[in-house]
Amino acid sequence: MSRLVIVVERKEDWTSYYPSEDVISVQEYLEQPNDDASGKRVQVINLCRNYKYLGHGYYCSLLAEARGHRVIPSVRTISELARKALYSLALEYLDKSLDKALADHPFGSTDGFTLTLYFGRTEIEPLQDLARQLFEAFPCPLLLVEFRRNDSWHITGIKPGSLHKLRDDQEDHFANVLDAFNRKIWRRPRSRRLVRFDLAILQDPDEAFPPSNRKALKNFIRVGKRLGIEVDLIEKKDFSRLAEYDALFIRETTSVSDHTYRFAKRAESEGLVVLDDPASILRCTNKVYLTDLLRAHKLGMPATEILYKDRPHELDNLGERLGFPLVLKIPDGSFSRGVIKVEDQQALLKVTAELFERSVLLLAQEFFYTEYDWRIGMLNHKPIFACKYFMSKGHWQIYDHRPDAQEVSGDFQTLPVEEVPREVLELATTTANLIGDGLYGVDLKQAGDKVVVIEVNDNPNIDAGIEDVHLQDELYAAVLLEFVRRLELKRKGQPWSENQEGVI
Structure with a gap:
């Protein structure tokens, strides 16, 4: 009951x-x-x-x-x-x-x-x-x-x-x-079936920090031909063309409030295989969701509190509970944007007042500094790549958006999945599996025996010269073959994704 x-x-x-x-x-x-x-x-x-x-x-x-x-x-x-x-x-x-x-x-x-x-x-x-x-x-x-x-x-x-x-x-x-x-069961209708094999990649040639650089997009096209997939690059203006394709791969930074979610939802309604699917976008683009999810499953994360705009008195002892410096986050920030470190109570009150103009909830998190973050790329419940992203020079984050920044982003090291510490790989896999079966990038920090999840990205970077350094073309093939697998199952009328029914 x-x-x-x-x-x-x-x-x-x-x-x-x-x-x-x-x-x-x-x-x-x-x-x-x-x-x-x-x-x-x-x-x-x-x-x-x-x-x-x-x-x-x-x-x-x-x-x-x-x-x-x-x-x-x-x-x-x-x-x-x-x-x-x-x-x-x-x-x-x-x-x-x-x-x-x-x-x-x-x-x-x-x-x-x-x-x-x-x-x-x-x-x-x-x-x-x-x-x-x-x-x-x-x-x-x-x-x-x-x-x-x-x-x-x-x-x-x-x-x-x-x-x-x-x-x-x-x-x-x-x-x-x-x-x-209250006596009924809530259901959603099944999506329609598809019959063809063409892949559209949604991208923005003018995006400052795209999930895939130009060479990587060309690699998807080249490897796709080898696998029998016709890959087209499309843009925001091509919304009306979605029905021409069998699958959609989103290679723009996603948000539930812009056209990327609109594309994902339209593609799903047309019966296309979609990465990122709408459910994954909803789950990954809000850090409050992840915080609650990790707490519910007792998984490692930095000490975190949710701040409410209507409860300003809770800021009084926040520094005592989390310690200074601490980090404030807008729930839907990306690429280190909307993430601010505050050193004392005065800065805390100033920054929260500004951020509460944008969101009624904020995240406050203990400052957990490491020289690098782990990024574990996950696809359909399996790790497919692993990187170390180092902090940008003279800064505490990977991306430095300050006008006088010495460098925009830090260095990286790509390595075989089998060389990742077991505790890092297990936490990344467990966390990603709670989100779904799509393509995710799980960011983690490790200090001694302590491993914590920082966030899960629904459209992780796959850049030529970075994430593909170890696997080369095999990385692009792994993603494209997952589209092929889902398309073939869909052709047979079999479910290809745990999110296919649209239940979140």
Whole structure:
């Protein structure tokens, strides 16, 4: 039997309903220890007032997924509903039935209206099938769907609704549907099958720190021909061409808030094999998720605390708990950006004030200096390359973004996987396997017997002259052959990935 947790922004948002021990505030949920030993499956209904990126509602769903809880809405749904370019993909096939459904309804004589859906249910019976399809595409407790008519009816917008804005009659309907919904299992539809073998590599020729340099991209093309894969380089402007390909390999720095996630999601919806898949992007681009994941599985990491914008008093003794200097991190930073070392309490207060303007949560971490970081490249649960990345000259990070930096990045040493210390390789493998079966770069630090995970990258660097020094063409072939394996399984109608069903 599962345990239900209903999360609200403020306790007063639930005053119109019967009191329930299942209802907690978002702050209580975020601070709740992940120590449920009952073995019950936990289902979370996130009813925060909004789900804006890096806000309370967003973090509620993010941490629910890290804790292994089933949550609605998921971070994927939140991200899709935040961008019309993403959610419009699922609406293309729904407009066709609207004219017939609204022909005999009073709304049919208007130029437009907004419909509230409650867990995929509506009181307008002709639109019930449409409501169900919208909920299957975007599982969210409350959805506001905007309909407009020109020559015919169209869905022009869709966004999450808010519990505290419901009218009295809507509150009654919501309560009844919530009771029925809690007895159901949440599922997602299977993706479509593919029939061809062409690979698109998404890249940005102007990116300052791309995951693969120009020579590496040429190597993928050259090795791909040898393996029978036609490899094309595409850019952001080629979004409409995705359906021409069988697979997508993202070689841009990813973010859930830009076009890289949009490409991954569109590719998945078209049935393409994708690296990075949307689930991996969501999991890897936010360090709060990783922190909670490592804690839940008791894996090594530097001493870390999550800082809340609404709890400034917790900064008072942070230096005593973690020691100075300590490191502050924006949850979605990359390439050492958004990572700041502070030396004392005055600097701590100044930097957190600045960073809290960008995110309601921050990470504070003990300063764990080493001369180099390990990077273990993982693909489908197996290590494929290993590098030591040394700190840049005169700096404490690999990348130095200061204007007067002596060098942009430090030196490196690439070595055979079998020469990596066993404890480093085991921790990297265990950590990556918790994320998924994609292509990951696990960054670790080692000091004596202590090994800790720093972060997991969903699109690790594969650069000619660095990561390929030991394996040469075999490294490019290893990645491309994984695409071939998945494509062949997909052709046979067999599952090729644990993330294929879209469950995070």
